[in-house]
Amino acid sequence: MNAEIITIGDEILIGQIVDTNSTYIAQQLNLAGISVYQKTSISDNRKHIIENIDRAFTTSDIIIITGGLGPTSDDITKQVLAEYFGAHSMKTHEPSLEIIKSLMQRIDIPMNETNRKQAELPDCCIPILNRNGTAPAMWFERNGKILIAMPGVPFEMKAIMNDVIPMLGNHFKLQTVYHKTLLTYGIPESVLAERIKEWETNLPKHLHLAYLPNPESGVRLRLSAYEINDRNSLIKEIDENFDMLRKILKSAVYGENDDNLAIAAGKLLQQKQAMLATAESCTGGHIAGMITANAGSSKYFTGSVVAYSNDVKIKTLGVNASDIKKYGAVSEQVVCQMAQGARIALNAEYAIATSGIAGPDGGSIEKPVGTVWIAVATPQKVIAQKHVLAKLRNVNISRASAIALNMLRLELINEK
Amino acid sequence: MNAEIITIGDEILIGQIVDTNSTYIAQQLNLAGISVYQKTSISDNRKHIIENIDRAFTTSDIIIITGGLGPTSDDITKQVLAEYFGAHSMKTHEPSLEIIKSLMQRIDIPMNETNRKQAELPDCCIPILNRNGTAPAMWFERNGKILIAMPGVPFEMKAIMNDVIPMLGNHFKLQTVYHKTLLTYGIPESVLAERIKEWETNLPKHLHLAYLPNPESGVRLRLSAYEINDRNSLIKEIDENFDMLRKILKSAVYGENDDNLAIAAGKLLQQKQAMLATAESCTGGHIAGMITANAGSSKYFTGSVVAYSNDVKIKTLGVNASDIKKYGAVSEQVVCQMAQGARIALNAEYAIATSGIAGPDGGSIEKPVGTVWIAVATPQKVIAQKHVLAKLRNVNISRASAIALNMLRLELINEK
Numbered sequence: 135m136n137a138e139i140i141t142i143g144d145e146i147l148i149g150q151i152v153d154t155n156s157t158y159i160a161q162q163l164n165l166a167g168i169s170v171y172q173k174t175s176i177s178d179n180r181k182h183i184i185e186n187i188d189r190a191f192t193t194s195d196i197i198i199i200t201g202g203l204g205p206t207s208d209d210i211t212k213q214v215l216a217e218y219f220g221a222h223s224m225k226t227h228e229p230s231l232e233i234i235k236s237l238m239q240r241i242d243i244p245m246n247e248t249n250r251k252q253a254e255l256p257d258c259c260i261p262i263l264n265r266n267g268t269a270p271a272m273w274f275e276r277n278g279k280i281l282i283a284m285p286g287v288p289f290e291m292k293a294i295m296n297d298v299i300p301m302l303g304n305h306f307k308l309q310t311v312y313h314k315t316l317l318t319y320g321i322p323e324s325v326l327a328e329r330i331k332e333w334e335t336n337l338p339k340h341l342h343l344a345y346l347p348n349p350e351s352g353v354r355l356r357l358s359a360y361e362i363n364d365r366n367s368l369i370k371e372i373d374e375n376f377d378m379l380r381k382i383l384k385s386a387v388y389g390e391n392d393d394n395l396a397i398a399a400g401k402l403l404q405q406k407q408a409m410l411a412t413a414e415s416c417t418g419g420h421i422a423g424m425i426t427a428n429a430g431s432s433k434y435f436t437g438s439v440v441a442y443s444n445d446v447k448i449k450t451l452g453v454n455a456s457d458i459k460k461y462g463a464v465s466e467q468v469v470c471q472m473a474q475g476a477r478i479a480l481n482a483e484y485a486i487a488t489s490g491i492a493g494p495d496g497g498s499i500e501k502p503v504g505t506v507w508i509a510v511a512t513p514q515k516v517i518a519q520k521h522v523l524a525k526l527r528n529v530n531i532s533r534a535s536a537i538a539l540n541m542l543r544l545e546l547i548n549e550k
Numbered sequence: 551m552n553a554e555i556i557t558i559g560d561e562i563l564i565g566q567i568v569d570t571n572s573t574y575i576a577q578q579l580n581l582a583g584i585s586v587y588q589k590t591s592i593s594d595n596r597k598h599i600i601e602n603i604d605r606a607f608t609t610s611d612i613i614i615i616t617g618g619l620g621p622t623s624d625d626i627t628k629q630v631l632a633e634y635f636g637a638h639s640m641k642t643h644e645p646s647l648e649i650i651k652s653l654m655q656r657i658d659i660p661m662n663e664t665n666r667k668q669a670e671l672p673d674c675c676i677p678i679l680n681r682n683g684t685a686p687a688m689w690f691e692r693n694g695k696i697l698i699a700m701p702g703v704p705f706e707m708k709a710i711m712n713d714v715i716p717m718l719g720n721h722f723k724l725q726t727v728y729h730k731t732l733l734t735y736g737i738p739e740s741v742l743a744e745r746i747k748e749w750e751t752n753l754p755k756h757l758h759l760a761y762l763p764n765p766e767s768g769v770r771l772r773l774s775a776y777e778i779n780d781r782n783s784l785i786k787e788i789d790e791n792f793d794m795l796r797k798i799l800k801s802a803v804y805g806e807n808d809d810n811l812a813i814a815a816g817k818l819l820q821q822k823q824a825m826l827a828t829a830e831s832c833t834g835g836h837i838a839g840m841i842t843a844n845a846g847s848s849k850y851f852t853g854s855v856v857a858y859s860n861d862v863k864i865k866t867l868g869v870n871a872s873d874i875k876k877y878g879a880v881s882e883q884v885v886c887q888m889a890q891g892a893r894i895a896l897n898a899e900y901a902i903a904t905s906g907i908a909g910p911d912g913g914s915i916e917k918p919v920g921t922v923w924i925a926v927a928t929p930q931k932v933i934a935q936k937h938v939l940a941k942l943r944n945v946n947i948s949r950a951s952a953i954a955l956n957m958l959r960l961e962l963i964n965e966k
Contacts, residue, residue, distance in 0.1 A: 147586040149576030160565030175589035418842025419835030426834025437862040440854035
């Protein structure tokens with residue numbers, strides 16, 4: 135069973151927003167056993183929209199459209215679909231109108247004509263409630279194939295997808311797809327490929343391997359199987375192959391599927407019933423953000439001091455002012471004191487500290503942009519590493535954050 | 551002049567990664583006066599890749615492909631392109647081989663056959679150096695139209711685009727496109743649309759308005775013009791129309807183009823030569839991350855205390871323990887003390903504090919998931935607001951962060 139995702143809006147084509155919607159939709163479809171054949175982004179242009187719906191219906195049974203349903207003049211999707219599916223009239227969908235009213239009340243703003251119009255839908259569609267926004271979703275059918283149009287606001291779309299997936303399950307007899315991913319950090323893709331070559335060549339032909347490298351999560355190895363007969367034996371088979379892989383890659387493997395380095399470190403901390411703190415200079419709170427993005431992180435994370443100014447390094451983390459003078463803020467001495475200081479100031483057994491030159495300015499010959507010192511403090515000791523990363527600020531921030539979390543993870547493992 | 555962007559890789563279609571590459575490429579093409587007609591994501595499938603290149607060459611003069619150039623077995627793009635453009639042989643590109651060698655040295659790993667193969671390119675392409683990675687880019691020409699294939703690693707691709715844009719400028723006589731965006735925060739899209747209706751209807755026909763709503767940056771209003779004769783008078787015209795809009799929307803306007811709420815607040819702080827600190831509970835360092843993501847933020851940001859545990863709220867920020875007992879950590883009393891505490895602990899004139907229930911757990915009837923208290927402390931006073939946001943953790947974190955930065959921004963404006 136194939137689907138296509140079509141996102142509508144100039145803002146994607148001029149690169150003004152990152153399209154996270156289609157990523158989420160693709161995840162949900164795949165989990166439901168629907169393969170995404172193609173993702174397409176096009177502008178709010180009648181002809182281009184119709185061309186793509188026609189094309190997508192030739193390759194796929196399901197088309198999911200997001201965007202172009204806003205209240206404003208540049209949003210034409212609803213009109214184009216009404217025409218495409220031969221609507222006779224627009225009908226006000228009362229349940230949607232009620233939601234729009236209550237949403238406007240909640241933000242204390244009187245209903246206007248624009249709001250009311252959003253509840254008007256083509257009479258040939260099945261309306262799907264949007265509980266979190268003013269633009270309802272629409273379900274259209276043609277020769278048994280389905281087109282669903284949803285608003286582009288991410289959290290509205292996500293809630294609607296929860297209703298759409300079971301609707302699709304009822305309409306189609308779905309073939310299952312199974313994916314499982316093993317997460318590795320610290321081995322470059324090409325080296326990894328050599329190291330697991332033999333394992334890879336011995337894989338059963340119905341298992342498809344993909345390498346997914348990413349600076350913040352390392353190289354993820356995904357095994358996929360399509361057209362599954364015996365799901366349980368397949369799951370067992372994939373698990374057995376991944377067990378072999380774990381033996382080859384050892385501690386480079388940090389998790390499965392949707393885990394991340396912060397979750398992996400968090401699990402190890404909880405096993406030790408220990409708490410973590412961070413002291414961040416160049417990463418500016420990004421590590422704390424990566425940790426607290428995960429629900430339940432309060433079980434192992436006490437907090438962070440983002441010590442952007444030297445004052446804060448000295449006053450809040452107790453770094454020795456003369457050492458900052460002598461060695462500079464980006465130095466082994468200072469980053470180690472930051473880590474120790476964080477353990478004490480933030481009541482934690484373990485701490486991570488970073489101090490570096492994220493760029494674009496502040497580099498020198500001895501310490502070029504991308505130079506980062508990272509320390510991990512434990513109840514027993516403090517270890518530190520120097521890395522020279524990239525020229526780009528955001529790359530340096532995310533790479534330094536990932537390296538720091540992985541250093542902590544490996545330290546927690548080695549302690550065992 | 552049209553271009554199409556094609557991203558290749560199963561990982562996008564199964565939703566395992568967010569496609570930020572095509573966003574960046576679209577930005578760069580638009581700035582160079584090249585309109586992106588369509589963005590397409592497809593799998594590592596020979597037939598599907600060739601179909602899309604054929605199709606894209608009918609609508610566009612430029613095709614930019616990312617992904618599928620990795621060293622591993624699932625990356626087939628290079629072979630498919632060699633075949634498509636009729637290569638007679640693969641030739642080792644020595645400059646690329648040198649880069650690969652030095653990169654492997656830098657991470658202290660011996661060259662292997664996989665690495666060497668990456669320097670082998672079809673003899674019918676013009677190689678483009680990839681200074682940051684092991685996969686070189688390739689420039690192909692057919693009947694004056696151009697296809698460029700780049701690796702999918704974002705920071706490698708970005709550096710390569712810096713070389714590609716001038717190459718395209720030399721090859722094509724480029725028509726200019728001009729976009730300017732005014733950034734607003736705090737007015738819902740539908741209300742904004744009503745408020746500026748008259749202004750919008752009076753816009754000259756050659757200016758195209760787009761509404762770009764986003765939970766972290768509010769509603770951005772973009773004016774675009776194509777096929778420009780007199781660029782300077784156009785820029786003047788767009789500026790005049792935006793000046794009218796500023797008069798209508800007043801302090802809801804916080805910036806232009808690539809500004810963000812953190813930059814806007816930062817500019818106001820620098821005008822006052824004042825420093826900012828943050829005390830974050832539910833936002834977990836996300837506000838500090840938004841601020842420090844901007845180069846030069848050290849001029850107005852001293853740091854942050856991510857006070858995830860109550861211990862840290864009490865010990866580091868000096869929050870009154872009995873008030874936490876009495877009112878709860880998510881309360882006006884506690885969030886105000888956090889903001890005041892941050893000003894003192896972190897040597898800043900201004901401070902932002904957040905305390906809330908990000909979810910998914912921890913909600914109650916009086917304080918449901920999404921309840922957030924936000925405070926801004928100034929040298930004169932502390933103000934606090936309660937918001938009830940969404941059910942989703944990441945939405946609550948980014949929305950609370952944006953609201954907090956906007957509260958600070960408005961306070962700094964009103965002080966003037």
